[in-house]
Amino acid sequence: MRTPAQNAELALLLEVCGTPKPGNVDRRRDLEDLRFEHFLAGAVGAQDGLRMAGHGAAVGAAFERAVSGMAAQQGGNTQFGALLLLIPLVRAAREDLSQPVVESVVEETTVADAADFYRAFEHVDVFVDEPPEDLEALDVRRGADAIPTLEERGVTLYDVMEGSVPGDDVAREWVRGFERSFRAAESIANGSGPLPDRAAETFLALLAERLDTLVVKRHGEAVAKEVTERAADLHDHGAFETDRDAIEEFADELVDRGVNPGTTADVTAAGLFVALERGVVEL
Amino acid sequence: MRTPAQNAELALLLEVCGTPKPGNVDRRRDLEDLRFEHFLAGAVGAQDGLRMAGHGAAVGAAFERAVSGMAAQQGGNTQFGALLLLIPLVRAAREDLSQPVVESVVEETTVADAADFYRAFEHVDVFVDEPPEDLEALDVRRGADAIPTLEERGVTLYDVMEGSVPGDDVAREWVRGFERSFRAAESIANGSGPLPDRAAETFLALLAERLDTLVVKRHGEAVAKEVTERAADLHDHGAFETDRDAIEEFADELVDRGVNPGTTADVTAAGLFVALERGVVEL
Numbered sequence: 405m406r407t408p409a410q411n412a413e414l415a416l417l418l419e420v421c422g423t424p425k426p427g428n429v430d431r432r433r434d435l436e437d438l439r440f441e442h443f444l445a446g447a448v449g450a451q452d453g454l455r456m457a458g459h460g461a462a463v464g465a466a467f468e469r470a471v472s473g474m475a476a477q478q479g480g481n482t483q484f485g486a487l488l489l490l491i492p493l494v495r496a497a498r499e500d501l502s503q504p505v506v507e508s509v510v511e512e513t514t515v516a517d518a519a520d521f522y523r524a525f526e527h528v529d530v531f532v533d534e535p536p537e538d539l540e541a542l543d544v545r546r547g548a549d550a551i552p553t554l555e556e557r558g559v560t561l562y563d564v565m566e567g568s569v570p571g572d573d574v575a576r577e578w579v580r581g582f583e584r585s586f587r588a589a590e591s592i593a594n595g596s597g598p599l600p601d602r603a604a605e606t607f608l609a610l611l612a613e614r615l616d617t618l619v620v621k622r623h624g625e626a627v628a629k630e631v632t633e634r635a636a637d638l639h640d641h642g643a644f645e646t647d648r649d650a651i652e653e654f655a656d657e658l659v660d661r662g663v664n665p666g667t668t669a670d671v672t673a674a675g676l677f678v679a680l681e682r683g684v685v686e687l
Numbered sequence: 688m689r690t691p692a693q694n695a696e697l698a699l700l701l702e703v704c705g706t707p708k709p710g711n712v713d714r715r716r717d718l719e720d721l722r723f724e725h726f727l728a729g730a731v732g733a734q735d736g737l738r739m740a741g742h743g744a745a746v747g748a749a750f751e752r753a754v755s756g757m758a759a760q761q762g763g764n765t766q767f768g769a770l771l772l773l774i775p776l777v778r779a780a781r782e783d784l785s786q787p788v789v790e791s792v793v794e795e796t797t798v799a800d801a802a803d804f805y806r807a808f809e810h811v812d813v814f815v816d817e818p819p820e821d822l823e824a825l826d827v828r829r830g831a832d833a834i835p836t837l838e839e840r841g842v843t844l845y846d847v848m849e850g851s852v853p854g855d856d857v858a859r860e861w862v863r864g865f866e867r868s869f870r871a872a873e874s875i876a877n878g879s880g881p882l883p884d885r886a887a888e889t890f891l892a893l894l895a896e897r898l899d900t901l902v903v904k905r906h907g908e909a910v911a912k913e914v915t916e917r918a919a920d921l922h923d924h925g926a927f928e929t930d931r932d933a934i935e936e937f938a939d940e941l942v943d944r945g946v947n948p949g950t951t952a953d954v955t956a957a958g959l960f961v962a963l964e965r966g967v968v969e970l
Contacts, residue, residue: 410731421723431723473689478970
């Protein structure tokens with residue numbers, strides 16, 4: 405029997421293993437400076453933070469520890485967004501891994517959790533947008549320097565996430581009861597074949613459904629829209645069953661262009677965790 | 688900073704990721720019922736036992752726990768031999784990861800360690816030879832039923848390993864001061880390119896050097912000899928640099944024939960751990 409923390413770590417490993425996952429590192433693809441093994445090391449490094457969450461630690465403290473461990477490899481940011489989904493899910497799994505429970509876990513986060521979230525940005529470079537002018541004091545790139553402002557204004561971690569929607573689909577999961585994560589778990593459970601294949605197929609379905617917010621931030625909405633339309637076309641034609649080569653080509657092309665739908669990968673990892681933890685898939 | 692237990696888990700993950708590793712599951716190859724993701728789950732499952740060893744638990748107890756967690760996946764035996772090398776190495780790393788220290792760790796094992804080792808066989812099917820007639824009462828396949836005989840005869844885990852040489856090159860590491868494991872670490876450190884590539888190249892060098900004892904047990908000495916001769920030929924010609932395709936073909940052929948040099952993979956994993964833990968490689 406794996407613990408929730410172990411299932412979360414395994415979800416991170418399975419996510420990077422699923423292939424083809426257009427634009428991202430997968431079992432068949434590396435990026436130039438960010439390779440498969442960095443994700444392996446990131447997942448192993450995250451385990452202390454995941455275990456803290458499994459033991460009931462505060463979301464912010466567990467997240468900061470997980471990020472600090474994840475970042476102890478040379479590839480840079482591998483799983484920041486995925487951990488931001490997994491930590492509250494692991495916390496919820498102590499009691500019951502359901503949408504209402506994870507909703508209360510995130511709604512009950514405090515200013516101290518927000519402070520730890522900001523501290524986590526000091527461990528790793530995360531790609532973020534410029535904040536609106538009135539929120540400049542709360543720019544996450546300030547790291548711990550933003551904490552006095554958080555405290556002054558009484559901003560909780562849930563508030564921070566609420567402020568990041570729209571524009572960040574990891575934050576959106578927080579304020580929408582992890583709806584896509586749970587749906588991804590169902591899609592993985594209903595899939596066929598080995599688990600990493602189901603994860604890759606679910607990744608494509610998720611990418612077909614909404615613009616990837618990391619791609620929007622990095623490359624603009626037009627590119628993100630093009631990516632989603634092409635994913636939708638492949639998904640609608642059942643390319644996973646009938647024309648895997650077309651997905652492989654799309655995957656290679658996005659890697660070549662440096663377009664990495666990282667948010668979609670984060671939600672896929674969350675879906676894998678929910679599926680493993682609920683025991684609806686075998687491994 | 689990763690702990691020794693985390694480096695050991697990462698070594699298991701990097702080992703399976705290294706490709707081409709002729710005959711074994713690697714980043715590009717699955718066997719029919721034993722797939723890449725089973726090794727990921729095996730590595731995650733082993734972590735409690737590895738952590739116990741890192742905290743100074745007895746070798747037998749830590750090994751049994753690691754095997755029990757490793758076996759909690761549907762693929763069967765993934766990393767039994769590798770864990771039998773890693774557990775004493777992790778124990779040694781608490782003090783100093785050197786050959787003399789790991790030698791004393793294994794020499795100090797007790798009858799209780801032997802009993803836990805036998806218990807570990809109850810968690811998973813491990814491929815072993817028929818024992819000689821006078822050792823039938825100590826056949827590992829008896830599992831815990833052999834414990835009264837172990838106790839009666841005062842057999843320690845080191846004694847068990849000593850009795851398994853020749854014929855088992857994991858046991859040979861125990862009685863030879865982990866000589867090949869430390870040498871594999873040097874080879875990995877001196878290699879070039881990404882760490883999994885270095886591991887794969889070291890795997891080929893190890894396979895070229897001695898018959899794989901798992902291949903001998905399963906397919907006989909003639910097959911093992913043929914495998915080693917072909918590995919030696921590829922290695923001597925520097926095929927890793929000049930003719931990677933020839934190694935890929937050899938890898939596919941061995942997978943098709945069901946010839947899996949598992950002992951060589953175990954030593955490679957041990958070498959990866961030593962290299963990571965000594966900080967002679969970066970990841």
